[in-house]
Amino acid sequence: MKYIEEFQDPLLAERLLEDIHATVTRPWALMEVCGGQTHSIIRHGIDQLLPEEVELIHGPGCPVCVTPLELIDKALEIASRPEVIFCSFGDMLRVPGTGRDLFQVRSEGGDVRVVYSPLDALTLARENPDREVVFFGIGFETTAPPNAMAVHQAARLGLRNFSLLVSHVRVPPAIEAIMRSPDCRVRAFLAAGHVCSVMGTEEYPALAERHEVPIVVTGFEPLDILEGVRRAVRQLEAGRHTVENAYPRAVVAQGNPAARAMLDEVFSTTDRGWRGIGVIPDSGWRLAPRYREYDAEHRFSVEGITTREPAACRSGEVLQGLLKPHECEAFGTTCTPRTPLGATMVSSEGACAAYYLYRRLGGTTDAPLEASIR
Incomplete structure (x- = not known):
């Protein structure tokens, strides 16, 4: 683990x-668009170590959190059918739909299974030819390639009992929507x-120029x-x-050509609709016409x-960066990881979950730098 340490x-x-303290002369609001970065920031107290002029705003960087409620309810409907084996990553099982979640569907007799790869679902389809196997494909550009590969493989193998419920979203259109918002402070x-390790950086210069906003590609550790x-x-x-690419050990300009x-x-x-935000033009993916038979919807x-x-x-409001989690009246009271009102409290990348997990209830910490980073 030396390299990580x-x-x-x-x-x-x-x-x-x-260096940051010596450089900053006026207030600036910066937004991270990644739930993994949000959790790292809160876990290590990075936002509290920065000068007061630098504010970190948590954006819609959690794919579980932005999956629209309508699609969650469609997942619940499909998972309830007796002929279906419904497969998902674990985060999605506690995300509340209208009145219930996938855990409740499973308790009512639905065959809902946690898998660790879309290829696990593909294997289930091969092993259960008399059942319909559905994989809930969510995520940003990072998780989309393996889900695309699963569909490609299903077609190559002639598997007709496999389908994908697609909820993939794209980051650049979300940045565009944030910058066009009249309430934007970013x-x-x-x-x-x-x-960016998948898609590269070529979509970002036009955004930076059009909105006169710096964009720095960033990793996930404190440094x-x-x-x-x-x-x-x-x-x-x-x-x-x-x-600027501040993550060259993983990102190159052209991304991953095979992916x-x-x-x-x-x-x-x-x-694509984003939960709590609305429809953002060209912000998602759907299966191409040649693969439509594998579309669960x-x-x-x-x-x-x-x-x-x-x-x-x-x-x-949390997903749009208009509200910090602890500023919500329900945070930590009627809304907890066991009784979540929204996906931001239940997802492992959700901002509300980060604030709850690391007891960020408002105020500041006097923890020394080494304790905060470690």
Whole structure:
């Protein structure tokens, strides 16, 4: 683990913090668009170690959290059918739909299974030819290639009892929507390193230029995030707005050509609803026409779904960076990981879950730097 520990070195973190403190002269709001980065920031207290002029805003970076309620309810409907084996990653089982979740469907007799790869679901389809196997494909550009590969493999093998319930979203259109919002306070972005490891960085320069906003591709360890903040602040103070790659050990400009080719073959872009935000144009993927028979929404004709968000849940404001989790009246009281009102409390990448897990109930901490980073 030496390589990871080097990116948690408190002495190097202190130097980066000193540089940020010496550079900043006015208030700047930076947004991370990755739930993994949000959890790292809160776990290590990075936001509390930065100068008060630098505010970190948590964006819609959790794919579980932004999966629209309508699609959750469609998943519940499909999973309830006796002929279906419904497969999902574990995070999705506790995400509340309108009135219930996938755990409840399983308790009522639905065959809902946690898998660790879409290829596990493909194996189930081969082993159970008399059952319909559905995999809930969610995520940003990071998880889309293996899901695309599963569909490609199903077609190659002639498996007709496998389908994908698709809820894939794309980061650049979300940044566009955030910057076009009249309530936007964001002056720079920390872009998600794992997304860029797949897609590269070529979509970002136009965004940076159009909105005059620095975009720094950033990793997930404390030093990664501090270096991303340092570069963003330096650009802001100098009046620049370019794309910088602060995560070169994983990201190259062109991304992963094989993964991108698989995405281009299996998916096509589409408008996509984001839970708590609404529809963002061209922000998602759907199965391309040649693979439509593997689309679970098409196969099971789940239509006429009526959705209802809990009135007390303010996760939409959290996802837009308009509200910190502890500022919600339900946080930690009527909304907890055991009794979540929204997906941001139950997902392992949700901002509300991070604040609850690390007891960020408001206020500041006086923890020393080394304890915070470690």
